[in-house]
Amino acid sequence: WKDDIKIDQEAVAGYIGGEFAPNGGAHSGRDWGKFDIEKEVIGLCPTECMKMDGGKLKIDNRECTRCMHCINVMPRALHIGDDRGCSMLVGAKAPILDGAQMGSLLVPFVKVEEPYDEIKEVIEGIWDWWMEEGKNRERLGELIKRQGFQKLLEATNIKAVAQHVQEPRHNPYIFWKEEEVDGGWSRDINEFRKDHQR
Numbered sequence: 001w002k003d004d005i006k007i008d009q010e011a012v013a014g015y016i017g018g019e020f021a022p023n024g025g026a027h028s029g030r031d032w033g034k035f036d037i038e039k040e041v042i043g044l045c046p047t048e049c050m051k052m053d054g055g056k057l058k059i060d061n062r063e064c065t066r067c068m069h070c071i072n073v074m075p076r077a078l079h080i081g082d083d084r085g086c087s088m089l090v091g092a093k094a095p096i097l098d099g100a101q102m103g104s105l106l107v108p109f110v111k112v113e114e115p116y117d118e119i120k121e122v123i124e125g126i127w128d129w130w131m132e133e134g135k136n137r138e139r140l141g142e143l144i145k146r147q148g149f150q151k152l153l154e155a156t157n158i159k160a161v162a163q164h165v166q167e168p169r170h171n172p173y174i175f176w177k178e179e180e181v182d183g184g185w186s187r188d189i190n191e192f193r194k195d196h197q198r
Helices: 009-017 069-073 117-133 140-147 149-156 189-195
Strands: 050-053 056-059 085-090 104-111
Touching: 009 056, 085 117, 085 140, 104 117, 104 149, 117 140, 117 149, 140 149
Parallel strands: none
Antiparallel strands: 050 056, 085 104
């Protein structure tokens, strides 16, 4: 989904008060103690976009990455939004030695509506790239690993977005071309240092 998470504040209070079992009752075989929303939901949010304010749960939806942990813990209180679609991941595989590997996120959100043209365009771009560049018996994930995710972005005409990067400066798939940089690769170092003092 693309819009805001729906919050039922009465149900949130029900979880806090012990009226509803967290995780849909999945961990009810043992006494885990009183439900602690700070510890079990807010503290485990990967983007820290949640907080309790005046007894009400607040979510900064711009920071939410849709991991759905909070929804899984409190399914009566939190629901996905109405603007729904799908994410497209590519390159997943399960080699014997390495084990199962999840695909890379190519399209964070696309509407799923007939005639599905947006999805078809992406798939056709992937097919064309794989048929041109793939080696014999090479999977898409191996082609991406060999040529780089940036080549896939170029082949599918998808602009790089923040969701393509796991951590800042860790695995960016974004590399500048010379024509995209003011002055290109060759520039006067002394002029550059005027604006960027050490």
